[in-house]
Amino acid sequence: MCFYLDKNEKLIAKKDIECYKIFLGNKNRINSICFYDMVWKVGVLVNESKKENVLLIDHDNNVIGVGLHSYKIKELINKSWFNISIKAKCIIPKGANYYENESEYVSDQLKIVKIIKDYNKYE
DSSP, X not given: OOEEOSSXXXXXXXXXXXXXXXXXXXXXXXXXXXXXXXXXXXXXXEEOTTSTTXXXXXXXXXXXXXXXXXXXXXXXXXXXXXXXXXXXXXXXOTTOEEEEOSSEEEESEEEEXXXXXXXXXXX
């Protein structure tokens, strides 16, 4: 997944920023869509700030490929083209580095706050 830059300005979160993300798996094993070996848990911060190439800008294409991608508004997770199994409300925590465009964020830290919809559950 690539994040397309509107402007080339890295920001620092002054407060927790609410966002939304889609995942694969179920409530017992939540996986990122692009990095299947990354396991997430509700309430546990994922901090990629020390990893190489996180939030590195490809200036030729004006994109960021490596980072924790999320959507700005809940309705966008419903329009995603991924075949998903989990929708979640997340936060980019205060102090995290991030970029934003019209509809998305990419950050170096992210935490799942709440599972909104688990498609593995029959309701």
